[in-house]
Amino acid sequence: MAWLPTLIKACYFLAALLFILGLKRMSSPRTARGGIVWAGVGMLVAVLATFALPDMHNRGLILVAVLLGVSAAWWSGRRVAMTAMPQMVALYNGMGGGAAAAIGAVELIGYANRSITLLDGDRFTADGAAPGTAQLVLAVLGALIGAVSFSGSLIAFAKLQGWLDRRFVFPGQRTVNMLVLAAAVLLGVALACGQLGFALIAAFFVLALLFGLMMTLPIGGADMPVVISLYNAFTGLAVAFEGFVLQNEAMIIAGTVVGAAGTLLTQLMAKAMNRSLGNVLFGSFGAAGGAAQAIDGAQKPIEAADAAVMMAYAERVVIVPGYGMAVAQAQHKVWEFAQLLIARGVKVKFAIHPVAGRMPGHMNVLLAEAGVPYDLIADMDDINPEFPATDVALVIGANDVVNPLAKTDPASPIYGMPILDVADARQVIVVKRGKGTGFAGIENALFYADNARMLYGDGQAAAGQLVAELKTLDT
Known part of the structure; x- marks a missing residue:
């Protein structure tokens, strides 16, 4: 079959085209799901073409390995x-x-x-x-x-x-x-x-x-x-x-x-x-610096009812999600709360730091899973100028990416890291399980700021309380 090598190369070319188009579609949350499918089809084409290579040996063992790998990936991906x-x-x-x-x-x-x-x-x-x-x-x-x-x-x-x-x-x-x-x-x-x-x-x-x-x-x-x-x-x-x-x-x-x-x-x-x-x-990633700046003040708690009222009568609210929201699986409740605010005429946006979470795009995936429209999600460079005009910034599960010490303390291990300027908002509400530090292991000066209030509790439970309190305002 003299035509077989040509067919295999044509299949490889098709697979490569599907890889590139799939990756291009993955660059946008709107088309990412389809991009994954396109790339997956490309991989399937490439694997089938490889099995047709004339000098291929041990096809049975390779097939077993492929089936085991696919099964493990399918099982783990679902669980x-x-x-x-x-x-x-x-x-x-x-x-x-x-x-x-x-x-x-x-x-x-x-x-x-x-x-x-x-x-x-x-x-x-x-x-x-x-x-x-x-x-x-x-x-x-x-x-x-x-x-x-x-x-x-x-x-x-x-x-x-x-x-x-x-x-x-x-x-x-x-x-x-x-x-x-x-x-x-x-x-x-x-x-x-x-x-x-x-x-x-x-x-x-x-x-x-x-x-x-x-x-x-x-x-x-x-x-x-x-x-x-x-x-x-x-x-x-x-x-x-x-x-x-x-x-x-x-x-x-x-x-x-x-x-x-x-x-x-x-x-x-x-x-x-x-x-x-x-x-x-x-370099020495995440290396600790010298002695950190002492943080003055104390963390000031707030009840869910007061936080809900504060945001219900605000004009602009920016929600900043972080890894804590992912741990609590709170994205659906947070979006429900945002929808109630929007229904009251509040202008709501979600602010995403490039390295929020534990991998690139982590927060974007969570918000997309909850159904948050893409036009409500803003990246750091676009949202930072808007914080001074924001009435309330709601931080849920984020820590290091909103820490002002990144700008003020040369001894901090995160010094120089661009952050979301949440501290510039008129009021800040932070949803946090306790008084512990973030993943970088340092205190967050934002939590002690005069304009910040702490809503302690699990992210999903706190978001549920905010939803319930907001609904009572409409009855």
Whole structure:
């Protein structure tokens, strides 16, 4: 069937087109669901085309692996709560990086098995073809990046899941990390030059995996959105490199698209955290500074009835959601409350910080799930100028992204991070379960401000109380 290779390449081209169009549609909440479907169809086309490759072996084992993977993904996707979605994304990033690293390992071991050393020192494969230098280099690069993404993503998953302390640091950690990376790179260079010993391959992967662990352990929770997007970019890059090794067009294009999108997202997240990309890669994420500023005043509580009245007779209300809203699954009640305010003629908007929650777009997904219209959702740059004219800002579950210390305290670990200027509103109501600190582990000066009141309680219960109190005003 001379036409089969052409058909397979045409299927790969179609899959690549669907990947790109799907990703484009994912850029807007209005079309994101359809974009996921388009990309999924593209992946299905690519997998079916791969099964048709003439030199494909072990189709039965591959089919079993695909079925197991699809079943696990379907089961976990249906059961995992929205609050656990960030760690699920981190885990999936890791699986992609691990798969790329595994491909690199198989290729390197295959070269080692097939190679024979001639008297003049040249290395050739048993079938007479020499593994090209470019092919070896790409196999090593893909393996290195994929292994780092795999082990680093597992640590990110463990941190988000609450299985590990938020940060793990020791003196000279950055130097040790760089030495581990340098050793892995040197071994990679040796492999790329044809020194394909099994001990060398094993040592290379051990060091690459170790660097991924050590790179992620010192990262603070407040920086986790940057980390997730960074490992997403790593995974895509590793897959693209291994696609070149396997000469598989679908892997090359899919990996390149994911790597490019992840890199752009990482840059956007780093900008939102006021960090350079170099600082993201090699800095001490979430590191504590010196002594923090003392916060004067006290947190002043408010009852749900008083808060409801305050917002019922306001002209403008801005609602700022955060991870606490996700934990409480309060988005539906919050939207119900917003609808009651809108029905009374109050102008309501939702303000979203780029790194609110535990992954990029976390709050947008929650609000979309609740049915909040997209035109009511404003990003940080658009909403910040409106806070001085806002009568009431309702903060529900957000902490670090509204902390004024980011602007005033150079000793704060979040100093310099752009924040939502909630403190500029005339009145601020903060829904919070208790008096604890946020994910960055620091006090929030907003909670002690003269114009701030604290509505203590679970996010969903507090939103339900606000709804009930607002309804009583209409009876």
